[in-house]
Amino acid sequence: MNASPTALPGTAVDYVHGYSARESRRLGDQADTLAALLHEGIAYPVGSRVLEVGCGVGAQTVHLAAASPGALITAIDRSPDSLARARARLAAQAPAAEIAWQCADLTQLPFPDGEFDHLFVCFVLEHLADPAGALAGLRRVLRPGGTITVIEGDHGSAFFHPDSADARAVIDCQVRLQRAAGGNALLGRELEPLLARAGYADAVVHPRTVYADRTRPGLVDGFTRNTFIAMVESVREEALAAGASTPSRWARGIADLHRTAAEGGTFHYTFFRAVAVNPPDTP
Amino acid sequence: MNASPTALPGTAVDYVHGYSARESRRLGDQADTLAALLHEGIAYPVGSRVLEVGCGVGAQTVHLAAASPGALITAIDRSPDSLARARARLAAQAPAAEIAWQCADLTQLPFPDGEFDHLFVCFVLEHLADPAGALAGLRRVLRPGGTITVIEGDHGSAFFHPDSADARAVIDCQVRLQRAAGGNALLGRELEPLLARAGYADAVVHPRTVYADRTRPGLVDGFTRNTFIAMVESVREEALAAGASTPSRWARGIADLHRTAAEGGTFHYTFFRAVAVNPPDTP
Numbered sequence: 001m002n003a004s005p006t007a008l009p010g011t012a013v014d015y016v017h018g019y020s021a022r023e024s025r026r027l028g029d030q031a032d033t034l035a036a037l038l039h040e041g042i043a044y045p046v047g048s049r050v051l052e053v054g055c056g057v058g059a060q061t062v063h064l065a066a067a068s069p070g071a072l073i074t075a076i077d078r079s080p081d082s083l084a085r086a087r088a089r090l091a092a093q094a095p096a097a098e099i100a101w102q103c104a105d106l107t108q109l110p111f112p113d114g115e116f117d118h119l120f121v122c123f124v125l126e127h128l129a130d131p132a133g134a135l136a137g138l139r140r141v142l143r144p145g146g147t148i149t150v151i152e153g154d155h156g157s158a159f160f161h162p163d164s165a166d167a168r169a170v171i172d173c174q175v176r177l178q179r180a181a182g183g184n185a186l187l188g189r190e191l192e193p194l195l196a197r198a199g200y201a202d203a204v205v206h207p208r209t210v211y212a213d214r215t216r217p218g219l220v221d222g223f224t225r226n227t228f229i230a231m232v233e234s235v236r237e238e239a240l241a242a243g244a245s246t247p248s249r250w251a252r253g254i255a256d257l258h259r260t261a262a263e264g265g266t267f268h269y270t271f272f273r274a275v276a277v278n279p280p281d282t283p
Numbered sequence: 284m285n286a287s288p289t290a291l292p293g294t295a296v297d298y299v300h301g302y303s304a305r306e307s308r309r310l311g312d313q314a315d316t317l318a319a320l321l322h323e324g325i326a327y328p329v330g331s332r333v334l335e336v337g338c339g340v341g342a343q344t345v346h347l348a349a350a351s352p353g354a355l356i357t358a359i360d361r362s363p364d365s366l367a368r369a370r371a372r373l374a375a376q377a378p379a380a381e382i383a384w385q386c387a388d389l390t391q392l393p394f395p396d397g398e399f400d401h402l403f404v405c406f407v408l409e410h411l412a413d414p415a416g417a418l419a420g421l422r423r424v425l426r427p428g429g430t431i432t433v434i435e436g437d438h439g440s441a442f443f444h445p446d447s448a449d450a451r452a453v454i455d456c457q458v459r460l461q462r463a464a465g466g467n468a469l470l471g472r473e474l475e476p477l478l479a480r481a482g483y484a485d486a487v488v489h490p491r492t493v494y495a496d497r498t499r500p501g502l503v504d505g506f507t508r509n510t511f512i513a514m515v516e517s518v519r520e521e522a523l524a525a526g527a528s529t530p531s532r533w534a535r536g537i538a539d540l541h542r543t544a545a546e547g548g549t550f551h552y553t554f555f556r557a558v559a560v561n562p563p564d565t566p
Contacts, residue, residue, distance in 0.1 A: 156446070157551065159439040161472045189444045192496040193547040207494045207551060213475040215486060264476040268440065268490060268553065 034223065035063045037208050038122070038151055038271060046070030048117040053106050053138060054078075054124035058086025064120060065090065065097035074100040074116070076109075106134055114143040122151040125194070129182040135198035144280040148200060149273065151208075154188030157270035158228070160260035167260070170232050170253030173239040180242070188272035200276035208271040214263055224261040228269060232257065317506065318346045320491050321405070321434055321554060329353030331400040336389050336421060337361075337407035341369025343434075347403060348373065348380035357383040357399070359392075389417055397426040405434040408477070412465040418481035427563040431483060432556065434491075437471030440553035441511070443543035450543070453515050453536030456522040463525070471555035483559035491554040497546055507544040511552060515540065 042064070044050050048071050055061045055075035064073060077083050080103050090097055104110050106124070119142050125131040135148070142148060155175050160167065178185040187194075195203040212219035233254060239245045245253070260267045325347070327333050331354050338344050338358035347356060360366050363386050373380055387393050389407070402425050408414040418431070425431060438458050443450065461468040470477075478486040495502035516537060522528045528536070543550045 154442070156442040157440075159437070159469075159472060161476065163439070163469065163472075186442075186446065189442060189446075189549050189551060192498065192549055193444065196547070203498060205494065205496060205498070205549075207492045209490045209492045209553065211488065211490045211555075213488060215475065215488070264479070266472050266475055266488075268472060270492065270551065270553070272494075 034210070034227070034271070037210065038273065039063045039067055042067055042120075042149065044068040044071035044118055047072065049115065050074070050118045050120060051076070051111070051116040051141065053119060053121045055086050055101075056082050056123070058089040060120070060122045061086055061090060061099060062093050062097075065094050065099065069097075071118075072100075073097070074102060074111075076102045076104040076106070078103065078105045107137055109137070109141050111141045113140055114146075115141045117143055117146045119146070119148040121148065123153070125150065126152055126178070126185060126187045127181075127183040131184070131187065131190075132194050132197045135194060135200070139199060139278050142278040144278055146278050147275055148195070148278070149275050150191055150195070151271060151273045152188040152191060153185075153269065153271050155185040157188065157268070159268050160257075161264075161266045162256070162259055164253070164256035164259070166249060166253040167256035168253075170239070170245065170250060170257065173244045173250075174232050174235050176244055177235055177238055177242065188270065191272050191274040195274060195276045199279070201279045203274055203276035205272055205274040208273055210269045210271070211266070212261070212268075213266040220261050220267070223269070224267040225258070228267070229254065229257045229261070317493070317510070317554070320493065321556065322346045322350055325350055325403075325432065327351040327354035327401055330355065332398065333357070333401045333403060334359065334394070334399040334424065336402060336404045338369050339365050339406070341372040343403070343405045344369055344373060344382060345376050345380075348377050348382065352380075354401075355383075356380070357385060357394075359385045359387040359389070361386065361388045390420060392420070392424050394424045396423055397429075398424045400426055400429045402429070402431040404431065406436070408433065409435055409461070409468060409470045410464075410466040414467070414470065414473075415477050415480045418477060418483070422482060422561050425561045427561055429561050430558055431478070431561070432558050433474055433478070434554060434556045435471040435474060436468075436552065436554050438468040440471065440551070442551050443540075444547075444549045445539070445542055447536070447539035447542070449532060449536040450539035451536075453522070453528065453533060453540065456527045456533075457515050457518050459527055460518055460521055460525065471553065474555050474557040478557060478559045482562070484562045486557055486559035488555055488557040491556055493552045493554070494549070495544070495551075496549040503544050503550070506552070507550040508541070511550070512537065512540045512544070 050064070050068065050071045050073045052061055052064060052073060052075040055077050058075070061075050075086065077086065083101055083103055087101055090099055102110065119138055125134065128134050138148065155171055158171055175185040192203050192205045210219060210223050212224045214220065236250060239250065240247065259265055333347070333351065333354045333356045335344055335347060335356060335358040338360050344358050358369065360369065366384055366386055370384055373382055385393065402421055408417065411417050421431065438454055441454055458468045475486050475488045493502060493506050495507045497503065519533060522533065523530065542548055
């Protein structure tokens with residue numbers, strides 16, 4: 001379903017969005033526009049040991065480092081290419097940040113038990129075939145009493161004006177492609193039960209809602225057009241190859257999505273942020 | 284489509300939810316649970332003249348009065364029965380509040396031009412065949428520079444875990460019944476363009492998101508069960524009479540909605556709150 005091979009074995013599946021330079025820029029735009037929304041209030045104490053799991057191209061790492069300058073941040077990803085991009089991004093955007101980079105799969109973590117005080121996992125679970133299993137595995141490297149922060153989107157939260165069946169259909173293509181690749185683009189709504197099933201305690205989930213209309217041109221451009229529509233557009237070839245759409249239906253759907261970013265249009269999307277604790281009385 | 288006759292002529296359509304005592308209690312539960320979310324930050328100055336348009340059974344009036352004790356609140360509704368219930372509610376819950384009650388249709392307002400400093404319109408536009416026309420008409424009684432606050436839900440914002448096509452189908456019944464009655468249960472997303480079309484300026488729209496999981500039992504009970512599911516359940520007879528569902532499909536859909544309120548379930552819904560100004564340079 002996806003041209004990019006899985007970088008390392010494990011439950012992780014092919015990355016549905018691919019690894020192109022354009023994709024890397026999209027993820028950067030997305031992180032910058034959404035940073036305030038997603039990272040608000042996240043600041044790890046000086047000296048605390050933080051593991052970012054699946055840092056990708058470093059889009060979130062930049063903001064983690066900026067908000068927690070005294071924390072000892074380790075960032076892992078299973079793709080050597082993504083890690084190289086992440087290093088380059090940090091060197092350019094946050095040269096003072098000292099990140100320990102490591103190429104590793106989250107299902108085979110090369111760290112001792114209880115090595116970290118905090119885990120940060122953003123836009124990763126949606127790509128995994130067994131997110132609850134992955135979360136449970138991550139607990140091993142989190143000290144008892146330490147926290148995990150998980151951020152995910154949910155494409156089922158997308159709605160807009162003018163409404164359009166064609167626009168909903170192209171979004172659904174993305175959902176189906178991600179499902180066919182073993183992932184779940186509707187994962188955000190499941191964070192609380194997933195964390196509970198994985199053995200974490202005291203989960204608190206907050207929806208982080210993006211709403212864009214013409215009075216918020218930065219969000220219309222940064223989120224509706226350059227993040228969401230760009231993400232949907234990036235799977236066009238796969239959607240057509242899979243027979244999930246036709247060129248004309250696809251074009252109508254994308255055109256209708258762009259109408260939601262024009263005068264008189266509105267666009268709504270919800271991310272979910274969860275924080276939970278590794279119970280002190282468990283291994 | 285709805286057993287209740289339209290109380291007064293105008294563009295207003297039959298009230299899809301009906302006027303039963305159970306419905307009155309549902310609206311009260313809804314307002315109490317959601318009051319903090321919907322009314323947060325709304326406090327009208329002492330002496331300011333406020334018109335609540337379509338106060339219904341007074342579910343919002345209670346909170347308006349509590350948050351703005353010095354404001355001069357007038358509350359209108361086209362249904363004498365609803366007004367009587369609203370009076371009784373205020374007498375019981377906010378006996379000190381002095382509300383000027385008046386039976387009137389919002390399309391035929393018995394007030395001079397520019398009579399009010401602020402308009403408050405909550406869960407009303409969704410029932411109107413011409414919401415932009417209604418908003419434009421309301422401007423006449425709002426002084427130049429005065430504000431209008433509009434609050435609406437949007438059933439297209441509802442999503443949940445476990446996901447269920449049957450559950451989505453019963454929600455869609457409500458959407459279709461409301462549309463058949465001339466209303467729009469997906470109106471929340473349109474507030475900004477509607478206000479712009481009606482001639483208001485400086486509209487600012489904020490999504491107000493309700494998210495419920497087992498860690499928030501008050502919301503699971505107060506919102507998911509007693510507000511949202513109760514609202515959907517209230518249209519069962521009409522849905523079956525209209526051929527929009529069958530008894531067995533309906534039962535499956537409602538059962539699946541209840542699963543979202545059980546252990547491991549989650550429920551998400553977004554209301555929209557807009558504030559806009561009557562431009563000073565227009566009549």
